[in-house]
Amino acid sequence: MNELTGRKIMKKELPENINLSEALHFPAMLVEREQACCQRCGSVHPVAAVEMAPHHYYCPACLQLGRVDSKEVFYHRPENQGPAREVVFEWSGELTAGQQTVSDWLQKIAVEKRKGMIWAVTGAGKTEMLFETVHALLSRGARIGLASPRVDVCLELYPRLKAVFPKEDIMLLHGEAEAPYRYTPFVLCTTHQLLRFYQAFDLLIIDEVDAFPYVNEPVLQYAAEQAVKRTSALIYLTATPTKQLLGQVDKKILEMIVLPARYHRRKLPIPQLKSCFRWRKQLEEKRLPKELVDCIKSLMEKNNVLLFCPSIVVLNKIYQLIVAQLPNISAASVHSKDEKRSEKVLQMREKKFRLFLTTTILERGVTFEQVSVIVIGSEHSVFSESVLVQIAGRVDRKKDFTSGEVWFLHDGKTKPMRQAVKQIKKMNALAEKRGLVDELCLLSTANNQSSINQ
Numbered sequence: 001m002n003e004l005t006g007r008k009i010m011k012k013e014l015p016e017n018i019n020l021s022e023a024l025h026f027p028a029m030l031v032e033r034e035q036a037c038c039q040r041c042g043s044v045h046p047v048a049a050v051e052m053a054p055h056h057y058y059c060p061a062c063l064q065l066g067r068v069d070s071k072e073v074f075y076h077r078p079e080n081q082g083p084a085r086e087v088v089f090e091w092s093g094e095l096t097a098g099q100q101t102v103s104d105w106l107q108k109i110a111v112e113k114r115k116g117m118i119w120a121v122t123g124a125g126k127t128e129m130l131f132e133t134v135h136a137l138l139s140r141g142a143r144i145g146l147a148s149p150r151v152d153v154c155l156e157l158y159p160r161l162k163a164v165f166p167k168e169d170i171m172l173l174h175g176e177a178e179a180p181y182r183y184t185p186f187v188l189c190t191t192h193q194l195l196r197f198y199q200a201f202d203l204l205i206i207d208e209v210d211a212f213p214y215v216n217e218p219v220l221q222y223a224a225e226q227a228v229k230r231t232s233a234l235i236y237l238t239a240t241p242t243k244q245l246l247g248q249v250d251k252k253i254l255e256m257i258v259l260p261a262r263y264h265r266r267k268l269p270i271p272q273l274k275s276c277f278r279w280r281k282q283l284e285e286k287r288l289p290k291e292l293v294d295c296i297k298s299l300m301e302k303n304n305v306l307l308f309c310p311s312i313v314v315l316n317k318i319y320q321l322i323v324a325q326l327p328n329i330s331a332a333s334v335h336s337k338d339e340k341r342s343e344k345v346l347q348m349r350e351k352k353f354r355l356f357l358t359t360t361i362l363e364r365g366v367t368f369e370q371v372s373v374i375v376i377g378s379e380h381s382v383f384s385e386s387v388l389v390q391i392a393g394r395v396d397r398k399k400d401f402t403s404g405e406v407w408f409l410h411d412g413k414t415k416p417m418r419q420a421v422k423q424i425k426k427m428n429a430l431a432e433k434r435g436l437v438d439e440l441c442l443l444s445t446a447n448n449q450s451s452i453n454q
């Protein structure tokens with residue numbers, strides 16, 4: 001029966017021998033006034049559009065988790081507060097003053113069961129800020145969910161959480177996970193998997209709340225709202241909150257705390273804008289724009305370079321020209337349709353390439369040491385303010401300072417470019433005002449860095 005606790009599951013999704021006599025159940029779809037409402041994902045459809053057979057309807061919106069139809073029921077067992085218990089917590093790191101403030105705030109919000117958002121800049125070290133709260137709540141017998149729209153984020157978080165909570169059984173759920181579901185007080189999952197939970201969590205944390213697909217998918221937002229208990233805490237984490245989320249803060253629906261500084265106490269690198277006139281036409285004529293080549297060569301004197309391209313077509317064109325015209329540079333490229341994506345990202349982490357071309361798939365969730373960043377065609381509509389802030393945030397994430405730089409090469413400045421720069425400068429100013437940054441950058445270029453920043 002534990003499979004059903006805090007969940008809503010159809011019979012066909014359950015092991016065959018399970019006894020359902022004590023389980024609660026409710027219809028999988030409600031059909032009323034020519035409309036069919038899915039009880040898993042909350043979507044409402046006109047009956048005519050979703051009729052499989054006479055008076056038999058299905059939900060197309062959450063089909064990827066298995067079909068919900070009007071002949072099915074959901075089985076559920078209410079979640080009770082677990083007993084207080086001892087939770088082994090092995091973390092020897094130390095939070096910075098800024099991180100500690102956020103950690104204390106989070107713990108208060110979680111205990112008082114409120115709704116909040118942590119706006120922490122890229123590279124702030126947000127995972128570490130969750131540890132104390134997770135420990136405190138698990139010890140009280142609470143059930144905790146940590147969800148991300150991105151499976152790669154979940155996969156990266158899992159070993160880190162296991163290291164900090166070594167005795168804790170953590171269920172990792174995502175679309176390709178092979179382990180069968182089991183009840184655990186601590187669940188790490190993609191936001192899609194929240195659709196199978198119902199009033200389960202005392203605390204639910206959604207990481208990268210502004211990331212695709214969560215940000216423009218009402219079904220996933222519904223999933224989060226109904227996966228938590230009626231009185232519970234719901235926390236969003238982001239480095240680039242959407243206008244909609246900030247609107248909720250203005251309306252006092254959400255409480256917010258801002259961490260404007262990185263854990264290593266250096267300011268965020270400010271993107272530099274440089275005109276790259278008619279770069280697209282030059283590529284068509286099989287020429288690499290001079291500004292791009294100069295920028296790559298100059299940045300490569302100190303660091304490896306991540307080159308963000310607005311599309312796979314542009315990426316392929318530039319990659320072919322670089323291989324042909326700059327054969328001395330060890331370059332590789334990666335995009336969403338690349339089967340060797342994970343392998344190449346790992347190789348780049350190991351510094352096997354000096355130049356790594358990518359699309360926006362690497363805008364967030366990855367950390368490379370010793371990189372500078374170039375965005376070619378930063379005027380393209382794919383580069384929104386938040387995408388540009390995230391991309392700029394790939395630079396200078398590690399403790400050792402490497403003079404990483406961020407360059408936007410453009411054929412005409414855009415509002416998102418200007419706003420991204422403005423947002424980064426605003427965060428730096430706030431960090432300075434709060435005494436959360438040191439002026440180490442100037443010192444660092446003149447001295448051996450590792451001795452300064454340790």
Ligand SMILES: [Zn+2]
Nearest residue numbers: 038041059062
């Ligand atoms: Zn549905």
